[in-house]
Amino acid sequence: MKDKTVILGVTGGIAAYKAVDLLRMMKRAGANVKVVMTEAAARFVGEITFRVLSGNPVGMGLFDSPEGWDVNHVALAQEADLIIVAPATANVIGKAANGLADDLLSCVIMASRRSVLFAPAMNSGMYESDAVQANIETLKSRGFHFIGPGTGDLACGQGVGRMEEPGIIFEAAAGLLSCKTLDGVPVVITAGPTREKIDAVRFISNPSTGRMGYAAAREAARRGACVTLISGPSDLSDPFGVKIIRVQSALDMQKALDENLPGSKIFISAAAVSDFRPSEPEDYKIKKSDASLNVELVPNPDLLALAGKNKGGRIHVGFAAETEDMKENALKKLGEKNLDMIVANDIRSEDSGFGTETDRAMIILSDGTAEDLPVMKKEELAGIILDRVEKLLK
Numbered sequence: 001m002k003d004k005t006v007i008l009g010v011t012g013g014i015a016a017y018k019a020v021d022l023l024r025m026m027k028r029a030g031a032n033v034k035v036v037m038t039e040a041a042a043r044f045v046g047e048i049t050f051r052v053l054s055g056n057p058v059g060m061g062l063f064d065s066p067e068g069w070d071v072n073h074v075a076l077a078q079e080a081d082l083i084i085v086a087p088a089t090a091n092v093i094g095k096a097a098n099g100l101a102d103d104l105l106s107c108v109i110m111a112s113r114r115s116v117l118f119a120p121a122m123n124s125g126m127y128e129s130d131a132v133q134a135n136i137e138t139l140k141s142r143g144f145h146f147i148g149p150g151t152g153d154l155a156c157g158q159g160v161g162r163m164e165e166p167g168i169i170f171e172a173a174a175g176l177l178s179c180k181t182l183d184g185v186p187v188v189i190t191a192g193p194t195r196e197k198i199d200a201v202r203f204i205s206n207p208s209t210g211r212m213g214y215a216a217a218r219e220a221a222r223r224g225a226c227v228t229l230i231s232g233p234s235d236l237s238d239p240f241g242v243k244i245i246r247v248q249s250a251l252d253m254q255k256a257l258d259e260n261l262p263g264s265k266i267f268i269s270a271a272a273v274s275d276f277r278p279s280e281p282e283d284y285k286i287k288k289s290d291a292s293l294n295v296e297l298v299p300n301p302d303l304l305a306l307a308g309k310n311k312g313g314r315i316h317v318g319f320a321a322e323t324e325d326m327k328e329n330a331l332k333k334l335g336e337k338n339l340d341m342i343v344a345n346d347i348r349s350e351d352s353g354f355g356t357e358t359d360r361a362m363i364i365l366s367d368g369t370a371e372d373l374p375v376m377k378k379e380e381l382a383g384i385i386l387d388r389v390e391k392l393l394k
């Protein structure tokens with residue numbers, strides 16, 4: 001987002017205050033943000049907040065001319081690399097879909113040839129109305145982008161219509177602005193733990209959060225890839241622009257891989273798949289008692305090794321959690337699973353491995369070259385992994 005010009009359109013809904021957070025995220029990422037508010041938006045959040053935080057005058061009236069800024073709607077539309085409308089009222093969506101341009105924001109949207117991302121926010125009744133749904137369909141069919149709305153607390157109760165969180169809108173915006181080095185490339189990524197059922201309420205699992213795989217999925221989607229993310233149970237929110245398949249067990253994950261790997265060009269296996277599963281899971285809840293309980297475990301299929309048998313020209317990336325002899329052990333795994341690249345994590349250190357925000361990793365390629373990386377956020381590591389994968393693709 002660095003050095004990009006983003007027009008942030010703010011319209012008249014309760015969620016207008018969340019646009020302030022979105023603005024701050026974009027500023028932190030180095031974007032030049034110009035806010036255009038509707039008159040109704042100014043009833044919810046003062047213009048001065050956006051002016052001070054953006055460091056730019058705020059556009060509002062079509063016929064205003066704030067000092068130091070050519071606020072002409074055509075000039076603004078041409079200057080923008082991206083327009084985000086957050087929150088987007090039923091009104092602004094309706095105007096954009098039907099060719100109405102009676103204020104500065106609707107004129108800028110209509111005059112722009114760049115991507116426009118709407119983050120709708122409104123009461124459920126309004127959102128579900130035939131008119132709003134038809135307007136959204138019309139805009140989507142013309143190439144406009146939408147993010148959300150989500151379901152949850154609304155100013156007037158519960159339901160669908162809640163504006164997507166600023167962090168998710170930011171992510172979607174970053175995706176629309178980034179350079180598409182993996183444009184259209186089909187990528188399959190696994191993430192998170194698996195859950196191996198013991199009975200109706202108990203299971204065997206591990207502390208994987210899915211963060212590494214989700215970060216890779218997000219980064220690949222940002223680069224234009226067609227990403228399928230096969231995820232075990234995770235609390236993380238769905239990455240924007242990614243097809244997500246939610247699974248529970250290793251066998252579910254295997255089925256999803258069988259269906260999705262053929263035809264893909266890159267496979268990143270970041271899931272922590274359970275090595276064992278109970279041999280005879282019960283459908284009912286086993287009653288508590290004082291007697292000991294024996295659960296027989298049988299090995300799960302080795303999904304990575306199986307995928308490696310039929311890989312053809314596909315690039316395979318695996319992960320290895322190591323405590324010692326990182327390079328030797330990881331290289332061995334790389335050979336056994338027919339990988340092109342392995343990312344070894346030093347799980348002895350507190351800032352690396354399961355459940356951490358950061359990793360201390362070593363990237364090893366099949367020719368034995370190893371790259372020792374400093375401790376970094378998993379999101380940053382995802383970028384480096386994809387840079388290396390792109391090199392392998394070439």
Ligand SMILES: Cc1cc2nc3c(=O)[nH]c(=O)nc-3n(C[C@H](O)[C@H](O)[C@H](O)COP(=O)(O)O)c2cc1C
Binds near residue numbers: 010012090091121
């Ligand atoms: C308290 C209040 C909250 C409102 N919240 C929303 C909302 O969340 N979404 C929406 O579409 N309209 C909402 N409206 C109605 C819009 O403000 C109204 O349609 C207005 O004309 C929108 O103008 P704009 O699209 O130019 O900003 C709200 C109105 C009031 C009085």
